[in-house]
Amino acid sequence: MKNFNGQVLFLDRADINTDEIIPARYLTEITKEALKPYLLEDLKFDGFDPEKDISGKSIIITRSNFGCGSSREHAPWALEVNGINLVIAESYARIFRQNMFNCGMMAVELPAEDIDRLFAEFSDKSTNIETDLKNNLFIIKADGKETEISFTISGFDRALVEAGGWVDYADKNY
Amino acid sequence: MGKTVAEKIFDAHFVDNPYGDIHVIKLDSVFCHEITTPVAVNDLVNRGKDRVYDPAKIKAVIDHVTPAKDSKTALQGKIIRDWAKRNDIKDFFDIGRNGVCHAIFPEKGFVRPGYTIIMGDSHTCTHGAFGAFAAGVGTTDLEVGILKGVCAFHYPKTIKMEITGILPEGVSAKDVILSIIGQLGVNGATNKVIEFAGTVVEQMSMEARMTLCNMAIEAGGTCGICYPDMNTVDYLWPFISDEYESKEAAMTAFQEFCPDADAAYDDVITIDAGGLSPQVTYGYKPDTVKPVSEMDGTPVDQVYIGSCTNGRIEDLRVAAEVLKGEKISDSVRGIVSPATPAIFNMALEEGIIKIFMDAGFCVTNPTCGACLGMSNGVIAEGEVCASTTNRNFFGRMGKGGMVHLMSPATAAATAIAGYITNSKLYNA
Numbered sequence: 001m002k003n004f005n006g007q008v009l010f011l012d013r014a015d016i017n018t019d020e021i022i023p024a025r026y027l028t029e030i031t032k033e034a035l036k037p038y039l040l041e042d043l044k045f046d047g048f049d050p051e052k053d054i055s056g057k058s059i060i061i062t063r064s065n066f067g068c069g070s071s072r073e074h075a076p077w078a079l080e081v082n083g084i085n086l087v088i089a090e091s092y093a094r095i096f097r098q099n100m101f102n103c104g105m106m107a108v109e110l111p112a113e114d115i116d117r118l119f120a121e122f123s124d125k126s127t128n129i130e131t132d133l134k135n136n137l138f139i140i141k142a143d144g145k146e147t148e149i150s151f152t153i154s155g156f157d158r159a160l161v162e163a164g165g166w167v168d169y170a171d172k173n174y
Numbered sequence: 175m176g177k178t179v180a181e182k183i184f185d186a187h188f189v190d191n192p193y194g195d196i197h198v199i200k201l202d203s204v205f206c207h208e209i210t211t212p213v214a215v216n217d218l219v220n221r222g223k224d225r226v227y228d229p230a231k232i233k234a235v236i237d238h239v240t241p242a243k244d245s246k247t248a249l250q251g252k253i254i255r256d257w258a259k260r261n262d263i264k265d266f267f268d269i270g271r272n273g274v275c276h277a278i279f280p281e282k283g284f285v286r287p288g289y290t291i292i293m294g295d296s297h298t299c300t301h302g303a304f305g306a307f308a309a310g311v312g313t314t315d316l317e318v319g320i321l322k323g324v325c326a327f328h329y330p331k332t333i334k335m336e337i338t339g340i341l342p343e344g345v346s347a348k349d350v351i352l353s354i355i356g357q358l359g360v361n362g363a364t365n366k367v368i369e370f371a372g373t374v375v376e377q378m379s380m381e382a383r384m385t386l387c388n389m390a391i392e393a394g395g396t397c398g399i400c401y402p403d404m405n406t407v408d409y410l411w412p413f414i415s416d417e418y419e420s421k422e423a424a425m426t427a428f429q430e431f432c433p434d435a436d437a438a439y440d441d442v443i444t445i446d447a448g449g450l451s452p453q454v455t456y457g458y459k460p461d462t463v464k465p466v467s468e469m470d471g472t473p474v475d476q477v478y479i480g481s482c483t484n485g486r487i488e489d490l491r492v493a494a495e496v497l498k499g500e501k502i503s504d505s506v507r508g509i510v511s512p513a514t515p516a517i518f519n520m521a522l523e524e525g526i527i528k529i530f531m532d533a534g535f536c537v538t539n540p541t542c543g544a545c546l547g548m549s550n551g552v553i554a555e556g557e558v559c560a561s562t563t564n565r566n567f568f569g570r571m572g573k574g575g576m577v578h579l580m581s582p583a584t585a586a587a588t589a590i591a592g593y594i595t596n597s598k599l600y601n602a
Binding site: 017020023024025027029030032042070071073092093094095096103155159170171174 | 189190192193194196198209210212213216217221223238239244246247249250253294295296298310311312313314315317318321322324326360361364365394396459546547548565567568569570573
């Protein structure tokens with residue numbers, strides 16, 4: 001199973017699309033590793049600089065409809081090769097969300113109130129999250145304080161995470 | 175309780191219900207192109223499972239970057255080409271016979287009412303125009319589809335979109351779908367299928383229905399679906415005439431993939447398109463839509479006519495009608511990409527290619543081309559393109575560039591004017 005713990009990158013914008021996560025000009029690459037330098041290269045908004053802000057981060061917290069647009073699995077791959085296996089958002093585009101779990105990664109939905117609270121309380125701090133998959137809990141640590149937020153994950157999504165992805169799961173079952 | 179089209183198709187293809195509302199369904203076809211397939215092929219090779227579930231059900235094409243522009247894209251082409259050969263995939267369309275996937279596969283008769291289709295391309299929803307369930311997926315779903323012929327989805331929820339009235343002159347399927355996306359928003363149909371019904375859809379050609387269904391994904395939709403009717407049968411007849419005694423017999427069989435009268439919908443939305451005007455996007459999301467009249471005068475640097483949305487023969491005919499006897503503005507670069515060789519040939523025979531060239535357009539080979547800024551027609555930072563494509567994300571057609579989505583008629587008029595404007599086909 002992949003690692004779902006670490007430092008948080010807050011992306012305070014809705015509808016971040018897959019062209020912003022990994023621009024089409026890099027889809028000529030045929031290895032996941034080659035995508036590493038280009039993650040979020042075209043994402044432009046105040047308070048985000050891909051060159052400074054991505055390094056050392058393992059988790060993204062963002063708003064609604066993350067990963068809309070193209071079906072490119074290069075988006076999850078670009079996250080994965082940068083050590084980011086977990087995205088927490090209010091909602092996702094269908095294909096991106098499925099691609100994450102198909103790769104054994106996690107795209108977890110939290111209610112808008114929880115996302116608002118995470119942004120309000122933590123987005124200006126160095127924040128670390130530990131994922132307790134057994135108890136469906138995110139343990140959020142910043143400034144020496146600790147908060148817990150519970151999440152839900154469907155049986156199928158959990159099975160994909162535990163199997164390491166859909167190819168392994170499907171190969172065993174179908 | 176009756177069933178929606180997607181529910182009927184899912185139930186007819188049921189394999190497993192491993193958890194909750196997850197249904198694993200059998201696939202009638204898996205479509206492949208050279209951008210999202212090579213990583214799946216390499217992974218299958220690495221796993222020692224370099225095989226396909228049924229070579230006759232796999233269709234493959236090189237369309238995104240063709241001819242190859244550099245060593246990397248040449249390698250992508252080589253991987254899919256060698257794989258198709260190794261696995262005896264007969265329906266592989268290489269350079270000279272290739273075209274934009276969502277135009278060439280229907281044209282070859284590969285899509286039928288009631289089919290289940292996946293492809294590693296978000297605009298796979300296009301094929302719902304034939305009454306099929308067709309969904310864009312990522313490379314991992316594609317890989318499992320290639321190997322096992324199955325895919326997992328949530329059991330489908332459906333929005334029924336009843337489009338009533340009669341479209342005004344000069345207003346097309348593109349204007350209808352842009353207007354719908356403007357209303358639904360970019361995630362208004364996420365995890366849902368959209369059934370397009372009503373008088374406007376009934377009167378649409380298959381080409382127009384493909385334009386409509388093509389952009390269901392821009393509202394987050396899994397698939398857009400139109401009900402099979404005599405237009406569908408007429409389009410498919412060259413491919414199915416040996417399977418059915420008559421067109422009426424085919425229609426009777428396809429009725430199975432129309433919804434039940436008492437089907438349960440997540441939402442039913444009625445739109446009167448009788449008063450619709452040509453539409454255009456103004457922002458960096460496909461739901462930022464306005465009437466063209468409100469954007470009139472916005473200068474553009476490039477006009478692009480093509481893609482899986484609007485690169486079909488009807489689109490080229492409409493654009494040519496506007497361009498005939500005209501020259502495009504000196505300040506504009508015009509590019510047209512007929513979506514398939516057959517479309518290119520028709521356009522040649524009908525004199526459409528000459529009209530484009532006389533007007534000052536560059537005519538490219540069939541390819542996805544400028545749409546996603548991967549091969550030709552890339553725009554520079556700060557430049558603006560008026561485009562008949564489907565996405566206007568920041569940088570989509572080239573880093574720092576802007577795209578305004580519109581119909582072929584509006585794009586042609588915009589090319590002549592040098593700024594966004596309504597075509598002469600629209601008199602209002």
